[in-house]
Amino acid sequence: MINKYDLRLMQKAVIKISKDRDWEKFHSPKNMALDIVREVGEMVEHLVWDSNEEIKKDKKRIYKISHEMADVLHGLLLLADSLKIDLSKAFWEKIKKVKKRYPVDQFKGISGYACKRKLEDKLP
Secondary structure (H helix, E strand, O other): OOOOOOHHHHHHHHHHHHHHHOOHHHOOHHHHHHHHHHHHHHHHHOOOOOOHHHHHHOHHHHHHHHHHHHHHHHHHHHHHHHOOOOHHHHHHHHHHHHHHHOOHHHHOOOOHHHHHHHHHHOOO
């Protein structure tokens, strides 16, 4: 059975769209990275100024955010293709590193700056 949520299938789909339209020539690593930043900016526009509760209650807004997130994923998949990065492999390698660097027993309930300070305190 084909899993339509498989990252490789998603990547093949965006590559096909690009090939069919002769857009590959525009998909340099720099262009794709800048496009990802632009798309993240469009997503963030739907999040500013309102509370988390207001955002989570607004189904129309969540729908728009989901499409902006899909645009970000689209760009990431094309960037990965242009750099010959296996994004699934990179993701699972990163998860492994995060688990090792931030053991649950030492970092549970700690976020952001506090994590950074805790790691810095371990340095000689």
